[in-house]
Amino acid sequence: MKLSHFNFDLPEELLAEYPSEHRDEARLMVLNRKDQTIEHKLFKDLIDYFEEDDVMILNNTKVFPARLFGNKEKTGARIEVFLLRELNPEQRLWDVLVDPARKIRIGNKLYFGEDETLVAEVIDNTTSRGRTLRFLYDGSYGEFRRKLTELGQTPLPKYIKREVEPEDEDRYQTIYAKNEGAVAAPTAGLHFSKHLLKRLEIKGVNFAEVTLHVGLGTFNPVEVEDLSKHKMDSEEISINKIATDTINSALKEKRRICAVGTTVMRAVESSVSSSGTLNEFTGWTNKFIFPPYDFSIANCMVTNFHTPKSTLLMMVSAFAGHDFVKRAYDEAIKEGYKFYSYGDAMLII
Structure with missing residues (x-):
C-alpha cells in the first residue's frame, strides 16, 4: 500500500x-x-x-519530564531542549532536540533554572534540530536526575497548543x-x-x-x-x-x-x-x-x-x-x- x-x-x-x-x-x-x-x-x-x-x-x-527551557550564554535567548535519550550516565551525555536550532552551535552553553546551577554544553550536531549535550552539575548522579525532574515539564504533544497544566x-x-x-x-x-x-x-x-x-x-x-x-x-x-x-x-x-x-x-x-x-x-x-x-x-x-x-x-x-x-x-x-x-x-x- x-x-x-x-x-x-x-x-x-x-x-x-x-x-x-x-x-x-x-x-x-x-x-x-x-x-x-x-x-x-x-x-x-x-x-x-x-x-x-x-x-x-x-x-x-x-x-519523564523531557521538556526543558534554558537560556543561551551571553545573549540570554530562550531555548527549548527536548531530552530524547541518555547516552552515557557517567558523563551525563544526552541526545536532545533544540528549538530554535539555528541559534545553537557546538561549544555553546545553556543555563537552566533561576539559580542556573544546571548547565549544559553543546558537544555535537546530530541532525538539523538534534544536538548532543553534556550536562555540568555539581552533585551526584541521583541529584542530577532529580534536578532534571524538578526543572522539566510533561512533554505534551506539539499539537496541544495550550500551556502544560498541573493535572497533565x-x-x-x-x-x-x-x-x-x-x-x-x-x-x-x-x-x-x-x-x-x-x-x-x-x-x-x-x-x-x-x-x-x-x-x-x-x-x-x-x-x-x-x-x-x-x-x-x-x-x-x-x-x-x-x-x-x-x-x-x-x-x-x-x-x-x-x-x-x-x-x-x-x-x-x-x-x-x-x-x-x-x-x-x-x-x-x-x-x-x-x-x-x-x-x-x-x-x-x-x-x-x-x-x-x-x-x-x-x-x-x-x-x-x-x-x-x-x-x-x-x-x-x-x-x-x-x-x-x-x-x-x-x-x-
Missing part, C-alpha cells in the same frame, strides 16, 4: 486538547473484524468483551507506569482507571507487562509514497519471562490476547519465535508494521484514533483491515470522536 492510502481530512476541532474528565469514561468504538460491525460504547464497557484467563498486555513505560503530570501517564524512559505516553493505556483494572482482575483477566520506551520517532512523518522505504527510529524494549509465560500460555489455550496500544503490538511482534510464540527480549526495535502483515501474538487490540498518514494508523489498518478502518474513521469523524493522544479509544476484536 502507498502513503496516500492513509490520508483523510481530520477537522482540527477533533484533536483532543484535554483528556476526558474520568479516564474510563472516554468514548470507545468497538470494531468486530469477523462481523464487520461497529458499536459505540464507553471505555469502561471494555470489560464486557473479556472472559476469565484472557490476557491484556500493558506497556509499563513511564514518561498525572493524566499524561498511565496508572501502571513504572519504568521511566519514554518521552511520550503509550496513550491507549491512559484510559484505564484503577477501578476498571480491579474489575478486570476480579473477572479473571490476566495482565502481562512489557516495556517499550516511546520515542519521538514514532511520530515522525512518513515522507515516501512507497512505505517499504520508510525507516522507523529505534525504541528500547524489554519483555521478561513472566510476561512470555503468561502470553504463551494464553496462545496455547487460544484465549483472547489484547495488545493495549500500538507500542505493545510493536514490542511483541519484534520478538516472535519461529514457532509463533513470544520470546524474552531486551534490546531495540525499529520494526515498521503496515499492510499487509500477519500478526503472531495478539488477536485483539486497544488503540486511540490516529492522525492522517501516521505509522500508527498504518499498523491499525494492518490489524483490522484498511477498508474497515477507513469506514470506522469516517464514522468517528461523523460522530465527533476525539483524536490523538488525549482522544477517545477503539477496541478491535
Whole structure:
C-alpha cells in the first residue's frame, strides 16, 4: 500500500486538547473484524468483551519530564531542549532536540533554572534540530536526575497548543507506569482507571507487562509514497519471562490476547519465535508494521484514533483491515470522536 492510502481530512476541532474528565469514561468504538460491525460504547464497557484467563498486555513505560527551557550564554535567548535519550550516565551525555536550532552551535552553553546551577554544553550536531549535550552539575548522579525532574515539564504533544497544566503530570501517564524512559505516553493505556483494572482482575483477566520506551520517532512523518522505504527510529524494549509465560500460555489455550496500544503490538511482534510464540527480549526495535502483515501474538487490540498518514494508523489498518478502518474513521469523524493522544479509544476484536 502507498502513503496516500492513509490520508483523510481530520477537522482540527477533533484533536483532543484535554483528556476526558474520568479516564474510563472516554468514548470507545468497538470494531468486530469477523462481523464487520461497529458499536459505540464507553471505555469502561471494555470489560464486557473479556472472559476469565484472557490476557491484556500493558506497556509499563513511564514518561519523564523531557521538556526543558534554558537560556543561551551571553545573549540570554530562550531555548527549548527536548531530552530524547541518555547516552552515557557517567558523563551525563544526552541526545536532545533544540528549538530554535539555528541559534545553537557546538561549544555553546545553556543555563537552566533561576539559580542556573544546571548547565549544559553543546558537544555535537546530530541532525538539523538534534544536538548532543553534556550536562555540568555539581552533585551526584541521583541529584542530577532529580534536578532534571524538578526543572522539566510533561512533554505534551506539539499539537496541544495550550500551556502544560498541573493535572497533565498525572493524566499524561498511565496508572501502571513504572519504568521511566519514554518521552511520550503509550496513550491507549491512559484510559484505564484503577477501578476498571480491579474489575478486570476480579473477572479473571490476566495482565502481562512489557516495556517499550516511546520515542519521538514514532511520530515522525512518513515522507515516501512507497512505505517499504520508510525507516522507523529505534525504541528500547524489554519483555521478561513472566510476561512470555503468561502470553504463551494464553496462545496455547487460544484465549483472547489484547495488545493495549500500538507500542505493545510493536514490542511483541519484534520478538516472535519461529514457532509463533513470544520470546524474552531486551534490546531495540525499529520494526515498521503496515499492510499487509500477519500478526503472531495478539488477536485483539486497544488503540486511540490516529492522525492522517501516521505509522500508527498504518499498523491499525494492518490489524483490522484498511477498508474497515477507513469506514470506522469516517464514522468517528461523523460522530465527533476525539483524536490523538488525549482522544477517545477503539477496541478491535
